[in-house]
Amino acid sequence: MAFFERFLSLWVGLAIALGVGLGLLAPGVASALAGLEYASVNLVVAVLIWAMIYPMMVGVDFASVRDIGTKPKGLVITLVVNWLVKPFTMAALAVLFFDHLYSGLIERGDAQQYIAGLILLGAAPCTAMVFVWSQLTKGDPAYTLVQVSVNDLIMIVAFAPIVALLLGVTDIVVPWNTLLLSVVLYVAFPLLAGWLTRRSITARRAGDEHAVESFTARLKPFSIIGLLATVVLLFAFQAETIVSQPVLIVLIAIPIIIQSYGIFAVAYAAAWAWRVPHNIAAPCALIGTSNFFELAVAVAIGLFGLTSGAALATVVGVLVEVPVMLSLVALANRSRGKFPG
Numbered sequence: 001m002a003f004f005e006r007f008l009s010l011w012v013g014l015a016i017a018l019g020v021g022l023g024l025l026a027p028g029v030a031s032a033l034a035g036l037e038y039a040s041v042n043l044v045v046a047v048l049i050w051a052m053i054y055p056m057m058v059g060v061d062f063a064s065v066r067d068i069g070t071k072p073k074g075l076v077i078t079l080v081v082n083w084l085v086k087p088f089t090m091a092a093l094a095v096l097f098f099d100h101l102y103s104g105l106i107e108r109g110d111a112q113q114y115i116a117g118l119i120l121l122g123a124a125p126c127t128a129m130v131f132v133w134s135q136l137t138k139g140d141p142a143y144t145l146v147q148v149s150v151n152d153l154i155m156i157v158a159f160a161p162i163v164a165l166l167l168g169v170t171d172i173v174v175p176w177n178t179l180l181l182s183v184v185l186y187v188a189f190p191l192l193a194g195w196l197t198r199r200s201i202t203a204r205r206a207g208d209e210h211a212v213e214s215f216t217a218r219l220k221p222f223s224i225i226g227l228l229a230t231v232v233l234l235f236a237f238q239a240e241t242i243v244s245q246p247v248l249i250v251l252i253a254i255p256i257i258i259q260s261y262g263i264f265a266v267a268y269a270a271a272w273a274w275r276v277p278h279n280i281a282a283p284c285a286l287i288g289t290s291n292f293f294e295l296a297v298a299v300a301i302g303l304f305g306l307t308s309g310a311a312l313a314t315v316v317g318v319l320v321e322v323p324v325m326l327s328l329v330a331l332a333n334r335s336r337g338k339f340p341g
Helices: 008-025 027-034 043-058 062-070 072-101 108-122 130-136 141-169 176-204 209-237 239-244 246-273 278-289 293-304 309-334
Strands: none
Touching: 008 027, 008 209, 008 239, 008 309, 027 209, 027 239, 043 176, 043 209, 043 293, 072 108, 072 141, 072 246, 072 278, 108 141, 108 246, 108 293, 108 309, 130 141, 130 278, 130 309, 141 176, 141 278, 176 209, 176 293, 209 239, 209 309, 239 246, 246 278, 246 309, 278 309, 293 309
């Protein structure tokens, strides 16, 4: 991978420091940016999230869905983990920690906010960074495309009901309009835009996939800039809380880390037991582990506000995501010999 991508954890860390510094030194700027909203959606964050998601959506070839029947095992594992296990284990861990283990440390109202943020993380399987993890583990790129494509199609119809169900269990009122709007803005529209762009490129170049790869490669810097700029803004919005309550960040991170390693272990062990080849097993376990934190952050902001505890919990998910996933990539690569193919 390129130097910049290889040290992504470092750049994320610097973006976090810059965001906290901006929030503390120029709170008026952070407040002004936070106020640029329409229908509970922050316009600046929306643009940056689109910058992150759009290049990935262009790279998704939905025609590859027809190939899933030839090697179904990896897809079955990913879908079961993503939609039947992961959202519910994250909700269970959130309730366990914030309603019980942390009951004497955090106010009840604040705890409900953090639970909501963790539920949003758990219900949003990764689609953007999946290709990075797959590449780092020498995964089958075509199969990864199939997994991403099917996950995106399911997410359009399943994300909102699952989140509403789990938030309802925790006694939080769900504004369905905002939730559905977020799914449309951050999943459906980017998917449509990516499909139209891909179709346009392949039509002009007689189906040349290299032209698509060249186009997405040119967009990749904007995607990374969008990620880092989003991190800067989110941590600027939460700067005072982060500085005044550093222990809170650790408390939120603990269940996220447990969830990440636990879900990876379940998916990876299932792939090993089912004799799935490593170039499919590693990406399918990593896809199940990683989160679509762009969507989780956006929905948290839309539902509960930029400075809410729910938004802070999803931002901590961003903080934890990259280093945890890189450690799991290293683990997957070291265990390659235990899998067929």
